């Protein structure tokens with residue numbers, strides 16, 4: 001009787017373990033967050049349609065949950081949807097490159113990430129916020145792209161004047177511009193990952 005009980009228990013445990021491991025396998029195979037991270041691409045053509053504020057707020061909120069050194073939350077996000085301001089920022093950004101094209105690729109909105117230089121990890125913190133914004137945009141069906149030169153723009157006299165006019169005081173460095181909107185292009189295929197990207201030391 002005891003032998004029979006132990007056999008049944010062992011069988012049940014085996015089935016349970018194999019179910020859990022099958023569930024783990026399938027979770028690994030189709031994890032939605034990981035799929036999102038892998039399928040996000042930089043979008044460089046947008047429709048003029050402004051995403052609803054609630055959608056932008058969702059993306060921005062995800063940005064604010066990025067990890068920061070010592071949890072200091074050194075970055076800030078400035079969400080620009082005003083067309084005149086968006087165009088001025090585009091002009092300032094293009095001027096850094098000595099160009100007059102639109103470096104924002106027609107995107108209707110731009111989420112500027114700046115970070116407070118007084119925190120030693122500000123650059124890492126701000127970059128992680130940018131990453132969260134880009135990935136969150138993709139997760140809600142919006143296109144996005146990191147547009148650089150925020151540092152140069154907000155170190156310039158015009159940039160400093162803008163920060164002042166927005167009521168932002170402190171030693172803020174521009175980390176990046178996350179342009180955002182509805183894509184007007186298919187997401188490009190990613191480049192193959194380089195073979196020596198990863199080193200396992202086992």
Ligand SMILES: Cc1cc2nc3c(=O)[nH]c(=O)nc-3n(C[C@H](O)[C@H](O)[C@H](O)COP(=O)(O)O)c2cc1C
Nearest residue numbers: 040041042043044103145146147148149176188190
């Ligand atoms: C720090 C940084 C700066 C970037 N600056 C620009 C930029 O100014 N303009 C642009 O079109 N893309 C810019 N990108 C986007 C990259 O070109 C893009 O991420 C890269 O080509 C890989 O493509 P993917 O994002 O589709 O995977 C930047 C990306 C990073 C991380």
